[in-house]
Amino acid sequence: MSHPGATASDRHKVVIIGSGFGGLNAAKALKRTDVDIKLIARTTHHLFQPLLYQVATGIISEGEIAPPTRLILRKQENAQVLLGDVTHVDLANKTVDSVLLGHTYRTPYDSLVIAAGAGQSYFGNDHFAEFAPGMKSIDDALELRGRILGAFEQAERSSDPERRKKLLTFVVVGAGPTGVEMAGQIQELADQTLKGSFRHIDPTEAHVILLDAAPAVLPPMGEKLGLKAKNRLEKMGVEIQLNAMVTDVDRNGITVKDKDGSSRRIEAACKVWSAGVQASPLGRDLANQSATEVDRAGRVKVNPDLSIPGHPNVFVVGDMAFVEGVPGMAQGAIQGGKYVAKIIDNEVKAREHGTMPKPREPFSYFDKGSMATVSKYNAVAQVGKLEFGGFIAWLAWLGLHLIYLVGFKTKIATLLSWAVTFLSRQRGQLTITEQQAYARTRIEELEEIAAAVQEERAS
Numbered sequence: 250m251s252h253p254g255a256t257a258s259d260r261h262k263v264v265i266i267g268s269g270f271g272g273l274n275a276a277k278a279l280k281r282t283d284v285d286i287k288l289i290a291r292t293t294h295h296l297f298q299p300l301l302y303q304v305a306t307g308i309i310s311e312g313e314i315a316p317p318t319r320l321i322l323r324k325q326e327n328a329q330v331l332l333g334d335v336t337h338v339d340l341a342n343k344t345v346d347s348v349l350l351g352h353t354y355r356t357p358y359d360s361l362v363i364a365a366g367a368g369q370s371y372f373g374n375d376h377f378a379e380f381a382p383g384m385k386s387i388d389d390a391l392e393l394r395g396r397i398l399g400a401f402e403q404a405e406r407s408s409d410p411e412r413r414k415k416l417l418t419f420v421v422v423g424a425g426p427t428g429v430e431m432a433g434q435i436q437e438l439a440d441q442t443l444k445g446s447f448r449h450i451d452p453t454e455a456h457v458i459l460l461d462a463a464p465a466v467l468p469p470m471g472e473k474l475g476l477k478a479k480n481r482l483e484k485m486g487v488e489i490q491l492n493a494m495v496t497d498v499d500r501n502g503i504t505v506k507d508k509d510g511s512s513r514r515i516e517a518a519c520k521v522w523s524a525g526v527q528a529s530p531l532g533r534d535l536a537n538q539s540a541t542e543v544d545r546a547g548r549v550k551v552n553p554d555l556s557i558p559g560h561p562n563v564f565v566v567g568d569m570a571f572v573e574g575v576p577g578m579a580q581g582a583i584q585g586g587k588y589v590a591k592i593i594d595n596e597v598k599a600r601e602h603g604t605m606p607k608p609r610e611p612f613s614y615f616d617k618g619s620m621a622t623v624s625k626y627n628a629v630a631q632v633g634k635l636e637f638g639g640f641i642a643w644l645a646w647l648g649l650h651l652i653y654l655v656g657f658k659t660k661i662a663t664l665l666s667w668a669v670t671f672l673s674r675q676r677g678q679l680t681i682t683e684q685q686a687y688a689r690t691r692i693e694e695l696e697e698i699a700a701a702v703q704e705e706r707a708s
């Protein structure tokens with residue numbers, strides 16, 4: 250165990266876990282505060298998750314939505330970016346343990362901001378992940394791109410009609426915004442971009458199914474917008490199956506239980522999971538050491554100031570926190586990150602001046618609305634009481650995503666990629682590699698080999 254980065258500075262030490270919306274915004278908001286920030290994250294980039302589906306379907310490249318965190322913070326001299334997987338927070342000793350390539354580093358803190366987000370939830374069926382990847386990371390998106398395009402390639406080589414049908418059936422589980430966007434884009438990829446590029450199969454015969462255990466599409470956006478999205482998807486050719494609960498997933502397809510209790514199979518080679526989230530296990534680590542609790546989704550029940558009970562210097566923000574009325578969306582994390590930075594700034598300045606800090610106001614969330622694209626030139630949006638869909642909503646979606654993408658170059662590159670896709674039928678990022686398509690299986694094989702070697706050594 251070592252203490253790299255430990256400085257002689259006696260400045261207030263802020264450790265931030267995560268370089269997503271919550272962590273990055275907390276770090277940036279502390280730019281002018283006299284503190285030493287260490288931002289520890291398990292990836293070197295800041296990921297703009299809302300556009301992952303466009304990486305998976307070949308519209309944009311991964312670099313466009315994942316700029317390196319250290320370049321974003323290059324000019325912020327009070328911040329150091331550290332790569333590492335945080336495995337433990339020691340609340341009593343005020344330290345954070347992170348692992349990089351088998352080496353554990355211990356970092357002390359005075360204030361801690363935990364913004365480690367959430368992963369995919371398979372509702373206790375983690376083995377589904379092997380056959381139905383979720384979409385939470387660049388790895389996931391590239392793997393899905395490999396699986397989607399790989400299915401068309403295999404179908405072209407198959408002379409068995411049943412197998413071809415299975416290869417050209419795509420099932421997206423979960424009809425929330427990500428599922429809707431993903432289903433729409435697979436359908437457009439097949440109908441527009443790939444059309445005419447195969448000789449043995451007709452890609453437009455691809456069968457895209459969007460299914461959900463709930464009775465509606467886009468439930469958080471209300472009945473009217475849900476219906477709009479459903480109608481549009483159906484018009485494009487996507488089959489919507491509601492009240493359909495997935496009970497099993499395997500290499501060749503999924504098993505579904507319908508509302509009437511009957512069970513059926515859908516043969517499909519390519520499955521995408523976008524049905525649920527589970528907050529970072531660091532939440533449970535905190536709950537084991539403090540009076541706080543986690544809810545069923547693993548989110549930490551925080552105080553009104555986003556700190557955890559008994560530890561006013563430890564804050565949890567974004568997808569990891571449970572705050573009544575705050576959705577698991579980018580704005581919740583951005584606003585939470587900025588809010589806790591303001592508390593830290595206020596208290597550090599009060600200490601410097603030997604005055605009492607202003608009492609902490611409770612966190613209050615400002616709902617800026619939500620939106621989802623359904624297809625090219627079509628989206629649904631909800632801003633306050635206003636609900637609208639179609640081209641105007643799509644333009645609003647386009648503008649807002651450009652505003653929130655980090656970095657000027659990223660915005661220009663994304664805009665160019667969108668121009669290629671939206672003004673023509675082309676997509677600029679249809680490259681797939683063997684590594685992308687099979688990485689998960691190969692890593693699992695490596696893990697199995699490593700476990701077998703260890704077992705052999707032990708015996």
Ligand SMILES: Cc1cc2nc3c(=O)[nH]c(=O)nc-3n(C[C@H](O)[C@H](O)[C@H](O)COP(=O)(O)OP(=O)(O)OC[C@H]3O[C@@H](n4cnc5c(N)ncnc54)[C@H](O)[C@@H]3O)c2cc1C
Pocket residue numbers: 266267268269270271272289290291292294295296297298299300301302333334335336364365366367384385426427529531566567568569577578579580582620
């Ligand atoms: C596919 C998809 C589409 C979405 N679309 C939208 C949308 O259209 N609009 C919207 O508002 N929201 C959308 N969201 C939700 C939004 O992206 C999240 O609410 C937001 O990213 C939460 O921010 P966060 O900072 O809490 O977590 P994240 O942004 O997930 O960041 C978590 C950070 O913690 C790091 N991390 C995790 N565990 C560890 C660890 N143990 N050690 C070190 N680092 C760790 C990660 O590497 C990452 O840097 C979408 C999410 C997904 C997955």
